[in-house]
Amino acid sequence: MAGDGPRSVDDPAVTRIEVPVDTRAPGGTTNAYLLDRVLVDPASRTDALDAALAERGSADAAGPSIDAIAVTHAHPDHVGAVADYAALTDATVVAREGHADRFAAAAGVAPDETVAPGETVGDTGVRVVDAPGHAPDHVGFAVGGPEAGEPSTRSALCCGDLAVAEGSVAVAAPEGDLSAYLASLERVRDAGYDRLLPGHGPAIDDPTAVCDRLIDHRLARERDVIAAIDGGAADLDAVVDGAYAKDLSGVRDLALATVAAHVEKLVAEGRVDEAWRARLADHGLD
Structure with missing residues (x-):
């Protein structure tokens, strides 16, 4: 041990x-x-x-x-x-x-x-x-x-x-x-x-600063997801490509699941089309 x-x-x-x-x-x-x-x-x-x-x-x-x-x-x-x-x-x-x-x-x-x-x-x-x-x-x-x-x-x-x-x-x-x-x-x-x-x-x-940083990070990623969807992304893979600028080698599966969580939130809030629920289900991420 x-x-x-x-x-x-x-x-x-x-x-x-x-x-x-x-x-x-x-x-x-x-x-x-x-x-x-x-x-x-x-x-x-x-x-x-x-x-x-x-x-x-x-x-x-x-x-x-x-x-x-x-x-x-x-x-x-x-x-x-x-x-x-x-x-x-x-x-x-x-x-x-x-x-x-x-x-x-x-x-x-x-x-x-x-x-x-x-x-x-x-x-x-x-x-x-x-x-x-x-x-x-x-x-x-x-x-x-x-x-x-x-x-x-x-x-x-x-x-x-x-x-x-x-x-x-x-x-x-x-x-x-x-x-x-x-x-x-x-x-x-x-x-x-x-x-x-x-x-x-x-x-x-500094809990306040770190919590604020993590909140800002998630909201920034949410804006990237919305921009990708508004830009014509029709499935989760396309949203991932649009929302991430960095190389996702070795972590693309995690990025896909993260984007799916963002899309779930946006669907629940009525901010993206309900049709995205079926696209999440296609990946087993609903």
Whole structure:
């Protein structure tokens, strides 16, 4: 097992562990986090993650080092070691309410409990935050700050694939929902967190600026999609060609699914012809 060593993220109750995993995200890693006594997004089992759990320890040497295991969303590069660490720690496995079957299918283990946005994870101070868009079951996990009764600590949101410090996040059909994604970015921006802890890459120290950048990026891509359709593009491949100026070698499938998500939003808003629904279905992206 391999992986970078644990990295403290200012607050001693928050530890980030970069976990090597099969992902298309830059860097080839997913960030697992220890938030209070909750393990979030254990993408694979590594020595570094084992060590971080051991360092947390327990008042009772025979007791578990964590109380719960949760994920921001049930994509393969976030759930790969849920079952392993559930067996190792005997921690309570937690899934988002309404998505237990999706969680079990991805993680290989059924959740012990479900939680809804606005609730806390078990008896910890970790709060569940609604953040769909990248995936329908997507949530964030918030710690610290006045809302947690800790006015002397900075508030942080473990935000999964809602945001990244650099680049952009894939919001891809058929399960990506751009309207929900943009609304989630706006809610998180307006909530006033001091720091965002993303699923990939470094921490985000200016949440407002990054959320605004990601919103602007999506709206700019939307304008490109509309321009391509208005310019005569008659199918998704033609829209992709018109909406992207860069070389799409190796990522064209992702660009196609992203454009499909944009078209779904535009159809729902009545801004492009309803006939595009059938064109999405032709690609299995409706």
